[in-house]
Amino acid sequence: MRDQQLRAPRRRSVILRGLNRPTNPPVNGWEPRYRRFVITSDLLVTTLTSIGMGGLISVGGAALFKDLTLGFLTVITVLCSLAMNRAWHPTVLGQGAEEYVRLGRGMFAGAVALGLAGLATGVVSTRPWVFIVIPATAVIGLGFRYLLRQVLHRARYEGECLLPVMAAGSIDTIRDLIKRTKDAPHVGWRVDAVCTVDGEGEIGMEVEGVSVIGTLDQLADHVRRGGYRIVAVTADSYWTPRRLQRLAWQLEGSGAEMVVAPTLMEVAGPRLHVSGVLGMPLLRVSAPVFTGMRRVVKGVMDRVGSAVLITLILPFLLLAAVAVAVDSRGPVFYTQRRVGKDGREFTILKFRTMVRDADKIKHRLAGVNEGAGVLFKMRRDPRVTRVGSILRRYSIDELPQLFNVFTGSMSLVGPRPPLPEESAKYEPDVRRRLLVKPGLTGLWQVSGRSDLSWEEAVRLDLRYVEDWSLAMDAMILWKTFRAVLGGQGAY
Template sequence: MTTTSEHTQSVATATPSRMLRYLPASALLIDAALMTLVGLVAIVGRRELDVFASSAQVEDQLVLAGPLMIVGWIATVALLGGYRRDVFGVGTDEYRRVLNASLLAAGVTGVVCYLARFDLSRGFFLLAYGLGVPSLILGRMALRRALHSARRRGLLRHRVLIAGSRAHIDEIARVLGREPWLGYEVIGALTPEYDLSEETATGVPVVGNADEATSLAKAYNADSIFFAGGAVGSSSQFRRAIWELEHESIQVVIAPSVTDISNERINIRPVGGLPLMHIEPPTWSDASRWGKRLFDLAGSLFLVLVFSPLFAFAALSVKLHDRGPVLFRQERIGKDGGRFACLKFRTMVVDAEARLNSLHEASGHSEGLFKMKDDPRITVPGRWLRRFSIDELPQLFNVVRGDMSLVGPRPPLLREVESYDVDTTRRLHVRPGMTGLWQVSGRSDLTWDEAIRLDLYYVDNWSMLQDISILTKTLGAVVSSRGAY
């Protein structure tokens, strides 16, 4: 077992990932290759489709205009910050910059051709930018996917020191630890000089004092320093720390004690040189309005129609297996504590509920929804119904009736709700969902605390775009069968 000092020595001599500096160049090369490919496709498409009549040959036009368009397009993306290192890996800022730059480049190209009286083919222009814009977005998405995959394998990560009180350090470290795709590797903690501990409660080694941030960051080859609560005693002390770090290639990040709040609810407004963070109220009330209800109703009716053959096949499989009931009705708790019968295709033996207590005792289960791998109560058709979540399709009728939503927190049992604390009760502010953040983040593989955290995040930060994103990701979760048992 290594000691804290041994660990400290190892992180001091380790070499941080320098491949991160090549991310902008990689993005530029991908953009240039896609622009060139789209340009060739646009030339062929213009010639074959012949949508717009033109006396000029497209190839003759593009000997000069083609390279200029690509250079101008790339330059516009660069000017709008599309190749800045801090936009890669997380958030929508990267995509927004690429989209805005592409639209601007298209506008400038059109204006310049008009003013210069250059006879650029309209068909080529529309195909080039019409195909090019989504191609660039897809290229950035592919790059981000590769980046996240590498980070999950421990590559291309930022080495981070966190400065602050031990409690704040642990809070930030937990957030960074549960999201490995962000690429932050916590290598040490910087605490106030009065704190003489060797490590925090979660095991982050204390490598020095917060007022020595610059020298320690250089000694430990840190890429970033997170300043959390308790890091500095005054604004002037923090300002001096930034001045000391301005000549080093070390990113400074402010990490306030604000977690599980979406970007849409945060606004930073400087007042007299003081950046004030304004946090909008939770959006759970918006999730109960007519817009979401209309979306649920239209979506559920459409899915019932699409999956009607699957409904019939699943019902026949369950009935022929043991001649028992096709549907399983279980009382669940809905919005504001209301009770409803949650519908599922029956996947267990008829006396499954009677065997539940003995399984609780055998497995030592105490709280939350009980699920176990290789549950002996599951029937043969029940296994494939569960594997692909087909057993939950009858809940579409719960959505039609208004008991549930397509997206929302998992519908809890009465005994779960009875054990809720004040914070967890917030899950009941909205209708439970057929799918949600809990399903696309691991389903049954999640711990009870992780599932609750995701549900509370959804309740407090609801948006229609998030619902659509979750529904899209649900397809991947169902196909992969991750956490389904």
């Protein structure tokens, strides 16, 4: 089965061919080659940008020599800073916001180091390099990292460039892990084998179609023989601290990375910290942050970002308004009361996509509701107008909510703003969605929108509330453009 999944398609790029050249053992295959691609990309971007912009900054032969020398020093400083910030570590390449965070941190540290060196020597001014060259290098380097990641993700969706995973734990937790890896192939995990307490699966010798090859006490031997890249240890009463420690010792030198799934499955990112106390490794879970400087920065970004977007797309908004007015009788805009942060209600603004008085006939369609949980949704809602169906497919009807963001009742990124009758039915844990401002976009919009189940939508919103960060906001905004253009899950 692994050979079939790794079989290369007839058409693919040079990079994909390079990544999937067969090697043995598996841990020495595409992964180090992809890392070399990333390092080479950063090296070329830093060198060409530094030397190129150094030539533009310089005036005259002597200045050219001086600036080319500064360009060379900039390259060395930036690359050393990236290495020190572990921007090329295999565990962060190809997924998540941490890769971009480390890249930005490395570029910032390089700029600081170069600026301090210039101040200390006083020989030449490094300001153009600190405030122009290195920021330009960071932006271009970020773009190339993103392109490389898209190549990698495309390969993973085709069943290539995946890390072979051995899952070990209870059948229920392993089943959940396998489903998640199948739903998110871009992460790069493929569960190839399973070990359980008794060596048996849910149906015969399989769990979700993956073979059970042994018991938990045989795990290390199977990992060494099979060449697995990841050993995913899921929850089971078998795992005691002593057994986990022994497993970690047994896996040393095998090339496999041991990953332990804690019981706090939905808490991650900046809230988790590992520290040693009283000679024991402890996983610290800090409280979610709903105030402070980061929230102030988020508020400023919301106001500035919404103002810029409104200015840029104002002609497009006017065109959409005219289309709504011409298509059907009724107001151009649709207003509705929604529930915001801390349960405070506000009026949301949208383009009208339904016939006039659509809310009054909603009760007639209750029997054909296709929405998940407390939501009301229909794939072919008879109340939707012709123009409205187009606006909904590409989420154009949501754009007037930029005015809600500008006035402070919403944020660019956050959970979906619920109706009062929906929030009244919330269980206590679901009400945690109201701890932050609702957003114009969010995790559920970039993960399938209306195609998601109610439980999955709630899980994504709670994950955002618990693990929010500025880097996550930037990632969601970027992914929103792709989700909207594709129209996936919108109706």
